[in-house]
Amino acid sequence: MNTAVTREMGHFFQFLIQEMKPRGPWLTPFNVISVPVILTGLVVLYFRFVYGLGAVTNLSQDFPWGFWLGFDVVTGIALAGGAYVITFVVYVMKVDKYQSIVRVTVLNALLAYIFYAGALLFDLGRPWHAFNPYIGNSFGFSSVMFLICWHFMLYMVAAFVEFSPVIAEWAHWEKARKILKGLTLGTVIFGITLSILHQSGLGALFLMAKPKIHPLWWSEFIPILFFVSSIYAGLAMIIFEGTISHRVFKNLIDPDSHHAFEDIIFGLAKGAAITMFVYYFMKALLFIHGKQWGFLNDGWGYWYLLEVLGFVLVPGFMFAFGFRNRSLNIVKLASVLALLGIVLNRLNVSFISFRWYAEVHYYPSWQEIVVTLMIIFTEIWIFRWIVTRMPVFKPAH
Amino acid sequence: MGILVDTTRCIGCRACEVACGEEHDLLVPDVINDGALEMQRTTSDKQWMVVNKHETEKGDVFVKRQCMHCYQAACATACPTIAMEKTKKGPVIWDGNKCLGCRYCMVSCPFDMPKFEYGSWNPKLQKCTMCFERLEAGQKPACVKACPTDTLIFGTRADNLEIARHRIYSHPDKYVHQIYGEHEVGGTGYIYLSAVPFDQIGFRTDLGNKPYPEYTKEFLYAVPMVLFGVPAFLLGLNALAGSSKSGGEEEFDPDREGGEG
Helix, strand or coil, X not given: CHHHXXXXXXXHHHHHHHHHCCCCCCCCHHHHHHHHHHHHHHHHHHHHHHHCHHHCCCCCCCCCCCHHHHHHHHHHHHHCCHHHHHHHHHHHCCCHHHHHHHHHHHHHHHHHHHHHHCCHHHHCCCHHHCCCCCCCCCCCCCCHHHHHHHHHHHHHHHHHHHHHHHHHHHCCCHHHHHHHXXXXXXXXXXXXXXXXXXXXXXXXXXXXXXXXXXXXXXXXXXXXXXXXXXHHHHHHHHHHHHHHHHHHCXXXXXXXXXXXXXXXXXXHHHHHHHHHHHHHHHHHHHHHHCCCHHHCCCHHHHHHHHHHHHHHHHHHHHHHHHHHCCCHHHHHHHHHHHHXXXXXXXHHHHHHCECCCXXXXXXXXXXXXXXXXXXXXXXXXXXXXXXXCCCCCCCCC | CEEEEECCCCCCCCHHHHHHHHHCCCCCCCCCXXXXXXXXXXXXXCCCCEEEEEEECCEEEEEEECCCCECCCHHHHHCCCCCEEECCCCCEEECCCCCCCCCHHHHHCCCCCCEECCCCCCCCEECCCCCHHHHHCCCCCHHHHHCCCCCEEEECHXXXXXXXXXXXXXXXXCCXXXXXXXXXXXXXXXXXXXXXXXXXXXXXXXXXXXXXXXXXXXXXXXXXXXXHHHHHHHHHHHHHHHHHHHCCCCCCCHHHHCCCC
């Protein structure tokens, strides 16, 4: 009995070592760019952990949250919203048209949460206390941040369980795969619930910053705005990321699903168009109800109009137009604009319109940007490693 | 407990700043030579309180600023680990054993009082503690003890409000008829009297009277509803989707649809 287990383990480790080996050519443009960036990022992190956040970031007493929190965490998590939307459609509503993209979308979300929620560890001043919200008697139940901490952790577990049948399939654990598969619906429902709460929770973080955020961006409905926009953010991200994957990992995807993917993109475009119009309507309602005409006639007003018209209304129409006319290029362009709109919105709330009246305003340092790129590139490395080994693009069997 | 600051009495000697720095091992300013009153300062990670000079319609007014020790503190509500804590005695204090350094307290504080040590690998959040240890030992806060003009009065909030109202009523021409901190952000531990409108001496008058925790309360109240309501709703939807598709007979498994690979 014992020896059988040991032998089994030995086989698995051999398999693991085999799979660890790199595949494909080394000197690709992506590797040439990403390796130096990742190494530089590690050096920056060394300075950050030895000399403090001030040594590498432009954060200050007036701007406690900057690019790492605003982009990596707040924006990164919004862009990972695709998984809860797609799992809802496929597992809860049982629309099997989108079944072929479930695995890759869940994998993207899992990695996004690990890397972008994980990026919080670099931003925390005392990261060795990161487990405090989970243990001991110091539960800050009244804190939105407490909710976010728990949800990030729980959602990572949920996304991992949702993805785990793929890992079991890769490792040839047939029994485990069946058991894990049985957990999927429950985990999906749990994951969707968590997502609704922490997507809106990221907005709720800014509720108490009312006197510091420009009135065009602060609203008591930020949580709902963040939730609704995370839906189309996730859909646009699937279109954007899927388009790249279908080009880069062409050989991993069978031609049938290539064709099906176009159909999927148009379906996603329709969903994105509807959500964007809903979101735009809510923004307009808040604007009119708040009698905010007076704020429009200055730089901040134009900036706001650029975000809401140029990066919400315009891509919304483009999605609708692309869907009606079956124009793939317009849909792809719309997804890029929609994603930029999400980035703009999240950064506007978290630091651009934060303390808009300040004389000295925050802008990210090059070190902050390098670490962010490092996180993104490392995530892509891991993503590439997984999809070239595990049956992610296959519609499963 | 709280502190009443009567800004009409302050002479700008900054004895309180020196006492605070000495008491808490922070920066002890050289009040004679540093010329600090010529500029507008804020508290920092090295100074828990500062005195600023404001030029007003009634001449120069000196104002001591520090953590307001709000009755419903935004920072304590924001803190995920109760490292920022509103104590029963009144002071809002910080516990380094719990703090993550997420700086959500700084984002939430309407007075921007928590200050972060950006230059340290092991950063602390620095802010006035109303000399919590001294209070525990039955002493007055260091700044109150050091004040030579009785600008600062230490006592319960109720007593301080009575004193403040009494002064306004007895000298109606000397004071503006407002006690800053009586209603602002739901009431603060530090309250202020002034001879000129408060916006002239560096106070934000647009913060509102609503306690800041109220802003996130509704969202947090909705959390349990969503946590239990949404799964039930989704299960219901799932059952409906199933019965409309294949008569509800067989279990739908998307992974089975793709055929053997």
